Amino acid sequence: MIVISSPRARQGGFSLLEILVAFSILSLSLGVLLRIFAGGGHIAATADEYSRAILTAESLMAKAGVESPLQPGITEGELPGGYHWHINVHPYPFDQGLLGGEQQLGFKPFWVDLTVEWGDELDPRAFDLKTLRLIPDKPGGGFN
Secondary structure, eight states: OOOOOOGGGSOOSOOHHHHHHHHHHHHHHHHHHHHHHHHHHHHHHHHHHHHHHHHHHHHHHHHBTTTBOOOSEEEEEEETTTEEEEEEEEEOOOOGGGTOTTOOOSEEEEEEEEEEEEEOSSSEEEEEEEEEEEEESSTTSOOO
16 A cells, blocks of 8 residues: 655644744844944933033033133033033233234233043043133223
């Protein structure tokens, strides 16, 4: 007696090799996707840190010479969130002889350089702002 097996008699499904290849492809794809999303989160956190540093720097620059008189030298401090700042103020070189005669400007120009730093030793970050401020010669604040 001869027995002929029909195609339906064979058990259906995937072989072990096919399943292993499918899982390998799935794990590689998920690894790439997770890396992409993790990188996006890191970029968003870095952008948030920079925006906070910019707001801090603008606020400190706006206060320079307003809350207290501008004096040549370096002032520094710490802010919550691990931000360290320092302001370097020095006279701007200006030749009074360019005015001619006995004219006076009525103010002194000062160069203000502000730096905000944050981060750790492995990933230090910094942001700089620079401006020229004019300080009246008279203590009362009036110009000549």
